Amino acid sequence: MSFVDHLEELRWHVIRAVIALLIFTVAAFIKMDWIFREVLFAPSRPDFWTFKLLCKHFDYCVGEPNxxxxxxxxxxxxxxxxxxxxxxxxxxxxxxxxxxxxxFVKPGLKIKEQQNSMNAVLAVSFLFFLGVVFGYYMVLPITIQFLANYQIDPAIVNQFDVTSYISMVCFMVLGCGLMFELPVLIYILSKMDMMTPKFMRTYRRHAIVVILFISAVLTPSPDMLSQLLIGIPLVLLYEISIFISAYVQNTKAKEEEF
Structure with a gap:
């Protein structure tokens, strides 16, 4: 296939992806009144599912946001x-x-990699939506609750611009979705010999410190419970990435033997 043919094929993949994006964007635009009320504003309310769970099992109860x-x-x-x-x-x-x-990239892969294409799509999609759910139900409500009620002086009233609120909600949830693609990134880097399980185990402590820092940034609340709720899943994600890197390394070693 010539370079021009590759460009033509890429063009149609992009067109189909853009059409799908536009369809869902228009659908979201039409139903935005319900989305704003039941989805985007929900994490700020004390009757949100996360706050009910925390109040019932951990005595972490919140009031109306200020x-x-x-x-x-x-x-x-x-x-x-x-x-x-x-x-x-x-x-x-x-x-x-x-x-x-x-x-688009599938024809350039090995036959075995092509056979696992559906598994790859399912894995990437699952991790992305798992990150979105994690961000929406764990990171977002705790962050909103802390920032909304943070007050230097009673004379200062919290009146946020709706653009600031919605931007934080959307990009924080989207960011968590992308962050949960870490195992996929490690898989790719391991296949390219740019990452090894030995390296990840050696710098595990450094990674945990970085994860704790990220948890503190995502949940500026000073209580330890909030930071643990964010930090523990991220540490598990790192450990899963080590396992994946080791799996890739062992698979490549077996292939080289044959």
Whole structure:
């Protein structure tokens, strides 16, 4: 296949991915009133599922958030409507977008790797949505609760711009989804001999320190429970990545023997 043929094939993969993204973006735009009320604003309310669970089992009960939302620009609500719809559309369309990317690179892979293509798509999609759920139900409500009730002085009233709130919700959830792709990244780097399980085990303590720092940034709340709720899954993710790197290394060693 010539270079021009590759470009033509890439063009159609991109077109199909963009069409899927537009379909879900338009659907999210149309249903945005329900999405704002039941999805985007839900983590800020004390009756949110996470707060009910924490209150019941850990006596971590919260009250009404101490803030109000405002739109300070003429185009603020409209532009945020479009931005939120696009990000939500991307999250929903992510498996199909990745599937189109995989279909483009698939011909350049080995036969065995091509046979595992569906497993790769399922793994990437599962990890992404697992990260989205983790960000939405764990990271986001704790972060909102702390920042919304943080007050230097009673004279200062928390009146946030709706753009600031929605941007934080969307990008934090999306960021967690991408962060949970760490095992996939480690798998690729291990296949390219750029990462080894020995290296990851050697610097495990350093990685844990970085994870604790990330947990402290994502959950600025000073209580240890919040940071552990974020940190423990990330440590588990790192340990899974070590196992994956070791699996890749052992598989390559067996292939070289034959």
């Amino acid at each position: 803030f109000s939302l405002q739109s300070r620009t003429m185009t603020g609500q409209f532009s945020m409507h479009i931005t939120a719809a696009f990000i939500i559309g991307f999250v929903i369309a992510f498996p199909y977008i990745f599937w189109e990317i995989w279909r």
